[in-house]
Amino acid sequence: MMDISVEQNDALTELINIGVGHAASTLNCLINHTIRLTVPTVEFLSIDKIRHNPPIGDGDGISSVSMSFHGDFDGNASLMFPLVSARTLVAVLTGEEPDSAELDDLRSGTLAEVGNILLNGVMGSLSNMLASTLDYSVPIYQEVPVQDLLGHQEAEAVLIARANFYIDELCIEGNILLFFELGSFQSLIYSINKELMA
Amino acid sequence: MNNLGHRQSDLVKADQFPLLDHIGSGILAINRDGTIVLWNNNMEQWTKRPRQQVLNKNLFELFPNTAADVFKLRIDQVLKGGAPVIFSAQLHHHLIACPLAHGEFRAQLVTVSWLQEQRIALFTIQDQTEQLRLIEQYKTSAQLLKSELDQRLDLEKKNMQLAAAIDQAGEAVIITDVHGQIEYTNQTFTDQTGWDTDEIRGRVFYETLFEGSTDGFSQQLKLSLEAEEAWVDRHDIVRKNGTGFIASVSIAPIRNVEGDVTHHIIIQEDISQQVSLEEKMRNTQKQEALITLIGGIAHDFNNLLAGLVGQIYLASREVAHLPKTAERMKKVQATTQEASEIVAQLLTFARQGEHHAKEFSLKPFINEFVKLAQHSVPENIRFTSSFEPGAVNFRGDAGQLQQSLLNIIHNAVEACKEIDAAHIEIKLTPFNSSEHNDLLKKYPVLRHGNFAHVLIRDNGKGMPESMLDRIFDPFFTTKQLGSGLGLAMVMGCIRNHHGIIDVESRLGRGSCFHLFLPVLMPEKTAAIAHDQQSNRSANILLVDDDNRVLEPTKELLECMGHHVTLATDGRAACEIFEGKYDHWDILITDIVMPHMDGVAASKQMRKLRPDLPVIYATGYDQSLVTEETRNLDNTILISKPFNPDDLDGLIGRMVK
Known part of the structure; x- marks a missing residue:
């Protein structure tokens, strides 16, 4: 099920990189720092594998922005950061002290917007390039244990893209997870194949 | 106004969503060309613009800041049916200008979503002004708190440094209340007196430490404290075990910020060693004065004797034919010789006598001395000697040293008269500094160089402490027929040999003389060879x-x-x-x-x-x-x- 060809994987990586690139230019417009975003790896895994071996450390919980999508393929898109990385990212973007308690409130708004931009970039790139029509829910920001977040997902396949945020000298690693519901993964592959043939 | 191109069906009337007027968020909606089609009650109140004024107007023209790229590009994505966008209060503060008092604007978290069925973009605006204000307030308080905490930590650090400095000071520090009751003492105080802070807390310091002082003194000290005056003096301090030591004591009042005296601080420095050094210095000066005086007298006396000896010698030759007179002249000559010997002792004390230095080993020397001294010790006194191994080569005047030891033995014999089981012992050992810490403190020079330790101990009648300071003074004697020069000569001889002499004695318990003699490496003795005697006229x-x-x-x-x-x-x-x-x-x-x-x-x-x-x-x-x-x-x-x-x-x- 999760076997995709090298070409399919390359195509997906490119689509996600394009989306991330758009997101980076949007982010650059709204903050005073030069931000660079890269997605070095993209891979598909089963939800069970992800639950057994979460892609992200679960020390103090994670910070995530999620939104669901429906249409030609259904699922959920999430951006996940370890809490420490989320705090650092917000501190850099807002100029606050990274360990100040007042950031707890700042974090939700700022990370929701950053996550929104990044997920919109990725999902926009996917839907545009694959000529798919998708509806989206409003993004939700949460700080929860990673297992809580993965627990209620009913996905056939999960696409994991590790995203590196380079802000000034700082590199912050986040994870973009696209959970595809039953049948949606096949629809995605089908769309990619169509695109590749075109 | 750019609202002419829209279709009537695109317009959404506010009364289609009456519920929107009853929720806490600001809600507005625009159609694809930016025309405002929905403006709820909250928006009216926040912007102070009734919906009649804004409906059918273009959002980007009515609120020009929304046309900035940072907003417009993302809103356009939504208008094209893209995913919802969020504008956070932290990154943008606000999207729609909603003025507040003092020229400020309402902070907003805005979510823009596309409603495909209604073909409108719905703006949900949450007011975050209070939240941001609280955060700001919290930040200011936190900053203030942090600054206070830093100051307090700084103060605590300084206090700790100060407390550590006081606790580890070389002088004893005591803090009392205004009545002289002890509240704090440092470690040195405990070391000096044996009192722990907990034991002595609450006691009046001058009653405890200056125990035995006259009532007048305590009263005077009390008055000084009450007068808030500083007080500096030397005073005997009584330790917990009842022994005492002399200390330099300074007492000063501690005042609070209002200038009132709240405590007294007492700095107490043990100056026993200093006082002992001063005493030693005084004794040395006294000895030096005696040396100068005696040296001068002896010099003149020697010149007189020299003349006398010459004259007697000549007179003896001249009266050789008168046997009786010649005999008398011999007696005069003998008396002159005795006088010379007394002068010689004085000169030894004054370190000016004839000094025939040569190198010899102390062990055979003491051995021989014991044989010689045996004749001076009565049979009822046990006289023993012992030696510890070790090279003890010494350079000095064997004659002077022998005379010195003999003088000490004579004194020991005198002290042992009428004592049962009297015992005099002489002992030669290499000086071991680890066994004589008290002597090292008294004579720091013993730390340097090698010394032989000659010990002469008796169990005789001993001496009172008051006498110990005087026994080396010339002409000081307790014997009826003593010259008072014996121990003075010993002192002069030992000093002349760069050695140290010390005496311990307790009345009724005997005395012990310690002689520390510098031990030298064997040296080649320069000898002047004068082999043959010539009788020729010179x-x-x-x-x-x-x-x-x-x-x-x-x-x-x-x-x-x-x-x-x-x-x-x-x-x-x-x-x-x-x-x-x-x-x-x-x-x-x-x-x-x-x-x-x-x-x-x-x-x-x-x-x-x-x-x-x-x-x-x-x-x-x-x-x-x-x-x-x-x-x-x-x-x-x-x-x-x-x-x-x-x-x-x-x-x-x-x-x-």
């Missing part, structure tokens, strides 16, 4: 500034068959010598003389006659002769008064 240049010595000595030497020429100082002697420098067989000269001293004169003469034998005859300070001069070839140092026969023998050996 041409002698005799130099002395004292006619009482000069004339009789001249006669004496002439009696012995020598030719004598006189000079009264070094300069005159040089002039006489230079006239016919080959003529002289020997120079006999005093050392201390006006114009030119004997040493300088002999040096000048030896420029012409390097082999000239020289005898320095001095009734004064042998230390004035440097080691260099002392070691010159063919040079001898003798003390006045000299034995005529010995002098003749010396001349015979030196003149070849």
